[in-house]
Amino acid sequence: MPNKPHSLGTVAWLLGIGFILLGRLGLAEAPVPEEVFGVLGMEPGQIAELAHGQPVTYALPEGSADELAVGIAWYLPVALAKVAGHLREEDPDSLDVDVTAHGMLTEQGWTGALAAVSVSKEEAQALLDVEPGDEFNLSAHEIDSFKTLKQTLKRTPYRAITDAVGQHYREILFRRFEVYRRGGSEAIAPYAREETLDSKPSLELRQAANESPILARYFPALHKAWLNYPKALPPGTGEAFPWVEKSVEGRPAAILRHRLSVDWNGGVLVLTREFYAAHSYNSSQWITGCLPYRNGTVVFQQVRSYTDQVAGVGSEVKHLVGRELLKDKMLKSFERLRKLLEGQAAAGR
16 A cells, blocks of 8 residues: 555656657647758758748758758648649659659569660660760679670661660669569669779668658658668558659660658658669659648758769869759759649639
8 A cells, every 4th residue: 555656656657758758749740840841951041931932942961972962942822732732643753854754663564664765876885885884873784784785686787786775774674673672772783883882872872861850750660661671661651663764964864763652741741762873873862741831831852862973083062063953953843843733723723
């Protein structure tokens, strides 16, 4: 009996802790928008600018010499459900620009899903002559496979050579998807470089995931799954594997993506991992989302992109230029979204 008051006190203390934890869990599900903006890395002055209806871009901490990191947020006087509906679109992503072809990958689709990926005569010849370097993002094994293909194509008509190279490249793309689907980012083959260390998207994408405080703060289970993919995803998580072809530095580039989406307080959060890009950059991660704010919606995005082009001599200047180019691309993407929403409103939808 003497221990009863102590036991009751313990129960009360545990109940108190329970209510505190429940309160924190509730906050994680429905956070105050200004709090989210702070977690995203925005300064108070930048948060205040959102109300003016203009996009706000801001720099993010970068964890390596080959990383470019930029954030953007924009307040739109549009209902949250309409913005979220566009962000949920998968094929192609509603924020994508300069896309010339696109599709979805499945393990049953084989290379037919990539039939629209084009390889020009010039690119085909360059692939047959490819060596370690930054002209193409290929592993040592993939480079050797093109050398073998070149030997088998002797005395083959020129047009047939282009077709054969295109088919072989699509097979490489599909195998990269299969390997990623079964082994996650750790299984991504590195890109062979000339006289330098190979580029490793596997390490870059893990770094990007670890540099995402919004995931750690509000989506810890999803964050863990993102890091440890292909382990099971949290219930309610949407998953897709889109691919796109777009012009990058004046050349066509096939890009393979992994996309997850979850509902968030009436809005949506979308994770996009570009686990293969044909050239110019190694990999990237996007975190895109929307939240109710004032009489409309704030849509935000953070991009972490990795490219060997900003490392080495003159890295600081290269980073400045690279960030400006990335900001410009993101602004064009958000302007595209705004026009889509305005067009939908004008049509009465």
